[in-house]
Amino acid sequence: MATELSLISVGIVFVVLLLLKPLIFGQRGKPLHEHHNGSTSKVSESGLWQRLSQFLPWSSSPSLPGPPGFFLIGNMMELTHDHLPIHLTNLAQRYGSIYRLKCGNTTMVVLNSSEVIREALVKKWSDFAGRPVSYTGDIVSGGGCSISLGDYNEKWRAHRRLVHSALQRCCQKSLHEVIERQALHLRKVLMDYDGSAVDLAEDFTVAASNVITTLTFGKEYDKSSVELQQLHSCLNEIVALWGSSWISALDSFPLLRKLPNPVFSRLLKEVTKRDDIIREHLNNYKSQDNKSEDAITGSLLRGIDQHQNSEEDVLLTDIHVHMATVDLLIGGTETTAAWLSWTVAFLLHRPEVQTGVYEELCTVLEGRYPKYSDKHRLPVLCSLINEVLRLRPVAPLAVPHRAIRDSSIAGYFIPKGTVIIPNVFGAHHDPAVWSEPYSFRPERFVEGGSCSTRALLPFGGGARLCLGEAVAKMELFLFTAYLLRDFQFILPNNSDSLPDLRGVASVVLKINSYKPLETNIIY
Numbered sequence: 001m002a003t004e005l006s007l008i009s010v011g012i013v014f015v016v017l018l019l020l021k022p023l024i025f026g027q028r029g030k031p032l033h034e035h036h037n038g039s040t041s042k043v044s045e046s047g048l049w050q051r052l053s054q055f056l057p058w059s060s061s062p063s064l065p066g067p068p069g070f071f072l073i074g075n076m077m078e079l080t081h082d083h084l085p086i087h088l089t090n091l092a093q094r095y096g097s098i099y100r101l102k103c104g105n106t107t108m109v110v111l112n113s114s115e116v117i118r119e120a121l122v123k124k125w126s127d128f129a130g131r132p133v134s135y136t137g138d139i140v141s142g143g144g145c146s147i148s149l150g151d152y153n154e155k156w157r158a159h160r161r162l163v164h165s166a167l168q169r170c171c172q173k174s175l176h177e178v179i180e181r182q183a184l185h186l187r188k189v190l191m192d193y194d195g196s197a198v199d200l201a202e203d204f205t206v207a208a209s210n211v212i213t214t215l216t217f218g219k220e221y222d223k224s225s226v227e228l229q230q231l232h233s234c235l236n237e238i239v240a241l242w243g244s245s246w247i248s249a250l251d252s253f254p255l256l257r258k259l260p261n262p263v264f265s266r267l268l269k270e271v272t273k274r275d276d277i278i279r280e281h282l283n284n285y286k287s288q289d290n291k292s293e294d295a296i297t298g299s300l301l302r303g304i305d306q307h308q309n310s311e312e313d314v315l316l317t318d319i320h321v322h323m324a325t326v327d328l329l330i331g332g333t334e335t336t337a338a339w340l341s342w343t344v345a346f347l348l349h350r351p352e353v354q355t356g357v358y359e360e361l362c363t364v365l366e367g368r369y370p371k372y373s374d375k376h377r378l379p380v381l382c383s384l385i386n387e388v389l390r391l392r393p394v395a396p397l398a399v400p401h402r403a404i405r406d407s408s409i410a411g412y413f414i415p416k417g418t419v420i421i422p423n424v425f426g427a428h429h430d431p432a433v434w435s436e437p438y439s440f441r442p443e444r445f446v447e448g449g450s451c452s453t454r455a456l457l458p459f460g461g462g463a464r465l466c467l468g469e470a471v472a473k474m475e476l477f478l479f480t481a482y483l484l485r486d487f488q489f490i491l492p493n494n495s496d497s498l499p500d501l502r503g504v505a506s507v508v509l510k511i512n513s514y515k516p517l518e519t520n521i522i523y
């Protein structure tokens with residue numbers, strides 16, 4: 001605690017110095033906001049008053065609304081709330097579907113309705129396809145070589161294309177089979193619990209992770225595997241540390257990087273550990289005699305060879321295979337696993353929904369196991385999937401985007417470099433679109449219900465659309481169908497407390513630990 005306090009005080013001194021630099025030297029003003037009528041108001045030459053006033057509590061932009069900021073730190077405190085998606089959604093009630101926050105020298109624009117998110121991410125994708133330039137992002141992404149954190153440029157596009165086609169090829173060949181295998185394995189694990197109340201989070205993580213490791217290197221792990229545990233503990237730690245305000249402060253206040261920061265040191269250690277583990281996996285894959293040629297890793301390595309021999313200007317190397325593996329593991333494990341835990345928790349809250357899905361499965365499948373092609377014949381199951389994606393989008397703030405050129409959203413001028421936060425959680429709770437937005441009502445999506453899926457954006461959109469969307473959709477469908485065909489989830493006898501549905505929000509929105517009882521349904 002003492003270290004943290006001294007770090008804060010020394011940090012503040014540095015931040016003061018940092019902010020005084022532009023005050024003293026001044027900068028040429030830039031057009032800031034476009035009014036609704038499209039005219040552009042120029043900020044005149046920035047003087048001392050202008051610079052100071054943007055941090056004063058009473059000042060807020062006349063056009064783009066937002067909460068008043070504090071001297072020096074701007075709106076930084078808004079970003080330290082324990083459940084940021086809920087807090088940003090509450091701010092939208094006051095400031096509307098688009099507002100700005102300032103943090104150090106960064107301006108962020110928060111988008112809170114599906115209409116404005118679509119405008120930025122889909123309609124104007126080429127203006128907003130960038131990722132924030134980030135010191136800490138560079139460290140976790142191998143110098144910007146990952147797909148998720150790499151900035152938008154020719155090399156990134158070639159990298160994403162390569163991984164996308166490898167993933168697509170692999171999905172067409174074996175995804176269904178790989179998920180079915182993991183779903184059957186999960187079934188066995190649950191059977192073996194034999195009626196005891198258990199937190200299933202870890203089993204869901206192992207199932208989701210095995211789908212990805214089978215697709216990438218043709219390998220699956222047992223829950224007790226030391227290798228698997230090491231990999232997960234390190235990936236989880238990186239995601240959790242990277243989401244902490246101790247780390248994001250380093251991006252907004254560069255001078256803090258000069259100070260000792262134990263959280264940052266831990267992040268560096270975990271990144272080194274992660275890279276050692278992934279390197280070992282890739283080397284093992286390369287040295288196998290009977291390696292799975294269908295695996296994504298093989299496809300990527302071949303793709304990179306072809307790329308290097310082609311006439312293309314951009315050069316992709318082994319680091320891109322390495323970081324793509326990290327992307328798929330991080331993107332594809334905690335998200336799907338968290339979604340499964342949320343689903344079971346919501347079903348405990350409304351057991352009649354579980355009965356409805358079960359009856360539909362019995363009628364349509366007549367005892368057999370489901371296929372993804374049954375999707376259109378199982379509307380009740382699909383409505384459950386959509387409602388959980390709506391209420392608890394597991395990537396609640398997506399991944400921040402960055403304006404790569406001057407543009408506009410909802411008529412507001414957005415200067416190049418602005419960080420865009422798509423508040424998917426907020427859009428999914430928008431009372432203008434969803435009736436009773438906070439209630440779990442899957443029936444809203446069933447035919448004759450009031451809602452369409454158009455306003456759902458759990459996977460983002462545009463150039464940065466979730467790369468694993470197709471994998472995730474098949475997993476959510478098959479895992480849920482297998483689970484609800486064979487098990488009924490109920491509260492343990494001795495516990496009448498339902499799982500808490502608020503959750504813990506970091507990069508991924510997870511539910512707090514709870515222990516349902518799974519009763520086997522014997523066919």
Ligand code: HEM
Binds near residue numbers: 212335422460463467
């Ligand atoms: C329920 C499951 C999932 C959800 C809700 C989800 C959601 C998202 C969202 C919201 C984004 C950010 C989009 C943006 O920046 O606008 C994203 C990015 C990404 N996701 Fe997923 N995801 C899921 C599963 C997966 C899976 C299974 C994989 C891998 C197989 C994956 C890989 C990725 C990657 C690589 C990116 C970065 C894309 C880029 O920056 O171009 N995700 N995901």
